[in-house]
Amino acid sequence: MPSIRRFKIGRIEITSLLDGDLDSSLDRIPDPADRAAAIHLIEAAGGEKALTMDCNAFLLHLPDGPALIDAGTGTMMTDRLGHLHERLAETGVAPQDIRTIYLTHVHKDHFGGLVDEQGRAMFPNAELVLHEVEAAFWFDTPPEKLPERARATLPLNAKAFGPYEGRIRRVKEGGGAPGIAARLAPGHTPGHTAWIVETGEEPIVAWGDVVHLAALHLARPETAMIYDLDPVTAARTRRAMLQWAAESGAVVAASHLDAPGLGHIEHDNDHYRFLPLAPA
Numbered sequence: 001m002p003s004i005r006r007f008k009i010g011r012i013e014i015t016s017l018l019d020g021d022l023d024s025s026l027d028r029i030p031d032p033a034d035r036a037a038a039i040h041l042i043e044a045a046g047g048e049k050a051l052t053m054d055c056n057a058f059l060l061h062l063p064d065g066p067a068l069i070d071a072g073t074g075t076m077m078t079d080r081l082g083h084l085h086e087r088l089a090e091t092g093v094a095p096q097d098i099r100t101i102y103l104t105h106v107h108k109d110h111f112g113g114l115v116d117e118q119g120r121a122m123f124p125n126a127e128l129v130l131h132e133v134e135a136a137f138w139f140d141t142p143p144e145k146l147p148e149r150a151r152a153t154l155p156l157n158a159k160a161f162g163p164y165e166g167r168i169r170r171v172k173e174g175g176g177a178p179g180i181a182a183r184l185a186p187g188h189t190p191g192h193t194a195w196i197v198e199t200g201e202e203p204i205v206a207w208g209d210v211v212h213l214a215a216l217h218l219a220r221p222e223t224a225m226i227y228d229l230d231p232v233t234a235a236r237t238r239r240a241m242l243q244w245a246a247e248s249g250a251v252v253a254a255s256h257l258d259a260p261g262l263g264h265i266e267h268d269n270d271h272y273r274f275l276p277l278a279p280a
């Protein structure tokens with residue numbers, strides 16, 4: 001599959017940039033009953049390969065210039081990842097042309113590509129935009145008040161966000177820029193955000209990590225995985241977002257669904273299906 005895929009939704013062009021992939025495993029599901037159900041779902045979906053997650057970021061061609069949704073992993077994870085900058089080069093857009101980077105949340109598989117290995121900003125002219133709830137959690141909470149798992153990532157956060165000091169914009173619910181708005185989708189992190197992009201037709205919803213494993217979460221949205229800081233809230237958000245996407249006809253731009261990660265959600269009895277957009 002080509003690693004960059006460009007689509008036109010209404011008046012908006014969106015290009016999927018595959019950063020790479022990573023393996024998940026069933027032991028990321030803490031509840032034994034959930035895990036037992038997951039074994040069957042994963043087997044039915046092809047076994048091992050259903051436990052691999054793509055990492056997609058998205059390039060939006062907006063009226064005020066090119067923008068990114070998330071920034072890939074950079075050098076912060078395995079060498080199967082970190083290819084966003086090669087993908088971006090294939091589109092012909094230079095890093096210095098990126099005006100805005102809308103972040104779905106503050107996890108290294110979404111912000112790692114903001115900097116190179118030495119910690120230099122990869123996007124010298126970009127402003128970072130994130131929901132004020134997410135920013136407050138990661139940047140304002142005294143470290144000792146953070147859950148341990150969140151506290152452990154603070155050095156990486158500092159490395160990625162430090163070079164952008166003074167050009168990090170926090171937005172309220174519904175904020176962003178003309179045509180793109182933040183919508184809180186909490187649970188994975190407290191301020192985890194779906195970015196809603198107006199297209200003149202159906203909206204695009206760049207929903208970050210609402211779904212981790214399609215085989216599990218479309219069939220059983222309530223399945224908790226350790227990736228979510230608040231699994232109960234994450235499950236509620238997942239079901240609500242899936243339902244809203246199915247009813248609204250929105251085009252989902254998903255971080256961890258199979259590349260290019262763009263498609264519609266269909267509701268069928270008690271489960272959901274992801275229908276990838278047809279190649280342009």
Ligand SMILES: [Zn+2]
Nearest residue numbers: 107109209255
């Ligand atoms: Zn993620």
